[in-house]
Amino acid sequence: MSDVEVRGLRTGYGSTPVLHDIDLLVRSGTTTAVLGDSGSGKSTLLKAIAGFLVPLAGSVLIDGQVAADGKTFVAPEKRGIGYVRQDGGLFPHLSVAGNIAFGLPFPRRKHRGRVLELLEIVGLPTELADRRPDQLSGGQQQRVALARALALSPTVVLLDEPFSALDTALREATREATAQALRETGATALLVTHDQPEALSFADEVAVLRDGRFRQVAPPRTVYGSPVDPHVATFLGEAMILPGTPSQGKVHCRLGDLTVAGFMPSGACEVMVRPEQVQVSPAGTGAVDAVVESCVYYGHDALMNLRIGDSDTVKARVVGADSMEPGEHVALTVRGPVRVFAAQD
Missing domain, CATH: 3.40.50.300 (P-loop containing nucleotide triphosphate hydrolases)
Incomplete structure (x- = not known):
């Protein structure tokens, strides 16, 4: 060797x-x-x-x-x-x-x-x-x-x-x-x-x-x-890079106030969330409400596109049997800590 x-x-x-x-x-x-x-x-x-x-x-x-x-x-x-x-x-x-x-x-x-x-x-x-x-x-x-x-x-x-x-x-x-x-x-x-x-x-x-x-x-x-x-985040699989701001020891973004692992900037930042971190539950039971826009079914899992408010969209990866149809109202919660990067100029 x-x-x-x-x-x-x-x-x-x-x-x-x-x-x-x-x-x-x-x-x-x-x-x-x-x-x-x-x-x-x-x-x-x-x-x-x-x-x-x-x-x-x-x-x-x-x-x-x-x-x-x-x-x-x-x-x-x-x-x-x-x-x-x-x-x-x-x-x-x-x-x-x-x-x-x-x-x-x-x-x-x-x-x-x-x-x-x-x-x-x-x-x-x-x-x-x-x-x-x-x-x-x-x-x-x-x-x-x-x-x-x-x-x-x-x-x-x-x-x-x-x-x-x-x-x-x-x-x-x-x-x-x-x-x-x-x-x-x-x-x-x-x-x-x-x-x-x-x-x-x-x-x-x-x-x-x-x-x-x-x-x-x-x-x-x-x-x-x-x-x-x-770049590394998005190259290694699906990842959402969302704008965020520090808020009382957490980071606030369109998916709510999230726990941060590692580096926490003092100002505007970018938040990495993997689709498998997004938990989907019945409307009104999570951090933010959303509507299912589309769903790609792979059998063992499914990737859903969800709309928050009028235009913001995010992704969630769920077990295939838990996939939902477009138009369904759901709630979203992020599981586990997220990675944060300083905002790019």
């Missing part, structure tokens, strides 16, 4: 930087998910760590040893890193066993045992060893790609949106199998993704990347529940 660290990293393509003086530490044996929009620099970061890009400034360290800086550059094949691409990158002319064993240095007669061991680690039946990639499902192909990345017992595994091309059911199953395989091998892992639930459920830490810079790096519960700014 190895730490992965980047210090003051600036890199990109040609002389144009994509990442700007960023710092990140992925501790040995843990998983960090880098979350960001397309073009934010996620894959560029992986390529710099893997050695496919030379930094314009800063350094990359693997287990405390410099892999790249202004004076040193360790070739990709000597960094002890496994890399899983979005499309898997399997060789179509090789069997599953041939793909997994590709690059193994020890005698060929020993490859079979290692291949079968890796298939078990990634949760695939060993009888798939002699099939070709085109005889596998998308999820199975990605697990084979992971097995190939683990074949040389790398201390670090880089995952470049490996689940994005899979349908929902395959995506979840493959993600769980990947997480289990990484735990079993003890590898340090860095996943890049634009999928918020994936990042929050998969990683020990989430690093939110925007415009080539990290906005926040923290455990999933912290980055979701205590975002550093409104």
Whole structure:
């Protein structure tokens, strides 16, 4: 197992930087998910760590040893890193066993045992060893790609949106199998993704990347529940950012007087409320009254748009069975403390 660290990293393509003086530490044996929009620099970061890009400034360290800086550059094949691409990158002319064993240095007669061991680690039946990639499902192909990345017992595994091309059911199953395989091998892992639930459920830490810079790096519960700014708040799921004012130790907004967690400004502010914090009850029994304008039903839950007064609208996420029809009169109460930000100029 190895730490992965980047210090003051600036890199990109040609002389144009994509990442700007960023710092990140992925501790040995843990998983960090880098979350960001397309073009934010996620894959560029992986390529710099893997050695496919030379930094314009800063350094990359693997287990405390410099892999790249202004004076040193360790070739990709000597960094002890496994890399899983979005499309898997399997060789179509090789069997599953041939793909997994590709690059193994020890005698060929020993490859079979290692291949079968890796298939078990990634949760695939060993009888798939002699099939070709085109005889596998998308999820199975990605697990084979992971097995190939683990074949040389790398201390670090880089995952470049490996689940994005899979349908929902395959995506979840493959993600769980990947997480289990990484735990079993003890590898340090860095996943890049634009999928918020994936990042929050998969990683020990989430690093939110925007415009080539990290906005926040923290455990999933912290980055979701205590975002550093409104952008991080709205990027990590549904969030309402409401105007507010401090009032007798609480903050007043269109949803009433709310308890604040953490920072409390002295003047005008912005209040973050997650839709799941808004409790819906019969009219007259909550903090404010509202009217249901619309409801999007997802089965396990539903997202309701509600009108307060003549024009103010808010959202509430409820259990699917508790969803209501447009026009119904209800009351709203915010559960738990809210996060507050200083008002933007």
